[in-house]
Amino acid sequence: MVNLEVEVSGLRLRNPVMLASGVIGVTGKLLVRAAEAGAGAVVTKSVGLERRTGYGNPTIVEVAPGSYVNCMGLPNPGIDEFAEEIRIAKKGGVPVVVSVFGSSPEEFAMVAEKAEDAGGDAVELNVSCPHAEVGVLERSPRIVGQVVEAVKRKVGVPVFVKLSSNVTSIVEVGKAAEDAGADAVTAINTVRAMVIDVEACRPILSNRFGGLSGVAIKPIAVRCVYELYETLKIPVIGVGGIFSWEDAVEHILAGASAVQVATALTRGFNVFKEVVDGIRSYLERKGFRDIREVVGAAHR
Ligand code: SIN
Numbered sequence: 001m002v003n004l005e006v007e008v009s010g011l012r013l014r015n016p017v018m019l020a021s022g023v024i025g026v027t028g029k030l031l032v033r034a035a036e037a038g039a040g041a042v043v044t045k046s047v048g049l050e051r052r053t054g055y056g057n058p059t060i061v062e063v064a065p066g067s068y069v070n071c072m073g074l075p076n077p078g079i080d081e082f083a084e085e086i087r088i089a090k091k092g093g094v095p096v097v098v099s100v101f102g103s104s105p106e107e108f109a110m111v112a113e114k115a116e117d118a119g120g121d122a123v124e125l126n127v128s129c130p131h132a133e134v135g136v137l138e139r140s141p142r143i144v145g146q147v148v149e150a151v152k153r154k155v156g157v158p159v160f161v162k163l164s165s166n167v168t169s170i171v172e173v174g175k176a177a178e179d180a181g182a183d184a185v186t187a188i189n190t191v192r193a194m195v196i197d198v199e200a201c202r203p204i205l206s207n208r209f210g211g212l213s214g215v216a217i218k219p220i221a222v223r224c225v226y227e228l229y230e231t232l233k234i235p236v237i238g239v240g241g242i243f244s245w246e247d248a249v250e251h252i253l254a255g256a257s258a259v260q261v262a263t264a265l266t267r268g269f270n271v272f273k274e275v276v277d278g279i280r281s282y283l284e285r286k287g288f289r290d291i292r293e294v295v296g297a298a299h300r
Helices: 028-036 079-092 105-117 141-154 170-179 215-231 245-254 263-267 271-286
Strands: 006-008 011-013 017-019 041-043 060-064 067-070 096-100 122-126 159-163 184-187 191-194 209-214 236-239 256-261
Touching (some): 006 256, 017 271, 028 041, 060 215, 079 096, 079 105, 096 105, 105 122, 105 141, 141 159, 141 170, 159 170, 170 184, 170 215, 184 215, 209 215, 209 263, 215 236, 215 245, 236 245, 245 256, 245 271, 256 271
Parallel strands (some): 017 041, 041 096, 096 122, 159 184, 184 236
Antiparallel strands (some): 006 011, 060 067, 067 209, 191 209
16 A cells, blocks of 8 residues: 655645645635545635725636636635634544734734634745736745745744745745745745737737736746755645646656645546545556655656
């Protein structure tokens, strides 16, 4: 029997396939549904200190099969109201990671503290939304380090940092997060993008700019995971374009200790079972006994 259980900075997962932060993570019940469908852990939609309605429509457009550009604009009810959804999500029986954002290091810390109080098993700091006018806009290593330090002073649960590929060096930002005390990094958030309607002669999305997710970004994500694994000592969680077990294994071979799935949920909740079963069969076929044997194997 192959062991698929992993530990990411103290967080025990029955399998390495997590639900990524995104539209499914807006309610506790949907998070429970992802857990029941087989996710090893679930991450909420990003939540801030105050309620935000987000941008007006259109906020999402499919640009190629399995690839979307979205600009939701970080809609959320605010952490005080969202606390109840976290409590409900816990009924799924898998770790609940709360994705948080803020407009300053102190605000990040306040939201993270409330997320922990509500029962969050870890927090994932969204310092990487590619288009919202709130949050940490300057993704410099210095600012990211300040955010991590502020949060680490306030919470005891593991702190993950979700990184952007929209920077000159994702490794520099990841290293700053690690030096400031981050427990893991998640790579990558969506890639800043734009789509123009040629008949209307104007950008399609209401916010003009959005973030590209899905099939199209997998090679970028795999490259980022590979680079981060080479330099960082803390675990890397891979996200970007994972639709199949092969996609997940690619991230794991690049160095991901766990992976996250988001856009593939457009094809249904069955993706968790399919990816987990596929990873298990792959490991059996290759003669491995433990998923950890293949983490980063592409470097050896
Ligand atoms: C959004 O709500 O606009 C997406 C959040 C993100 O990409 O970080």
